[in-house]
Amino acid sequence: MESEAADTAHLHRPLSPARDHGKARPERSSIVPPYWKRNSSSVNGGGSGAANPSVESLVRPPPIQLEDHTDAGSEQCKALWAKRVTVDDYVIVGGTGPGLGSYVVWNCTVETLDGGPMKIMKRYSEFDELRRQLVKTFPHAQGAIPPLPPKSVISKFRPRFLEKRHAGLSYFLNCILLNPEFAGSPVLKDFLFS
Structure with a gap:
């Protein structure tokens, strides 16, 4: 029973460099999804960004087009x-x-x-x-x-x-x-x- 508790105890405690033989926590930026990161051209202060288009520009839907159907001759108005x-x-x-x-x-x-x-x-x-x-x-x-x-x-x-x-x-x-x-x-x- 005690050996089972000792085996699972390391699963519940946080990683710390002092207690886990030099193992450090992963950097927070390494677990952030790539689509949350800023565009590298704006962070590095330049660059065309053409080789690395942002994910946002690839998935952005086209803008909504509004049409006026209040004209008396419009089929929709009829x-x-x-x-x-x-x-x-x-x-x-x-x-x-x-x-x-x-x-x-x-x-x-x-x-x-x-x-x-x-x-x-x-x-x-x-x-x-x-x-x-x-x-x-x-x-x-x-x-x-x-x-x-x-x-x-x-x-x-x-x-x-x-x-x-x-x-x-x-x-x-x-x-x-x-x-x-x-x-x-x-x-x-x-x-x-x-």
């Missing part, structure tokens, strides 16, 4: 028909017993560019189905489709949980309806008018 979307409130619809068969209906308002507001009432499962259909229809645009707020069996009728879900559904609807790629899709129209 696809947009909603100005703003809000999830106004919710109603808990009771089932046969306390908590049995109960569900939440979300009251939403879609303000259109040319007409008056549209009122829609949807359950969370309908938002979930909309998201699944959008991912299926637009697989290349999954990054533009935000996730829905999480489900909860225990907290699904608690006010704090419903407020978080309210904010998440509002964000989701705005991202979908105000995106010209999704705004004119039959999937979204089915969601709104069914």
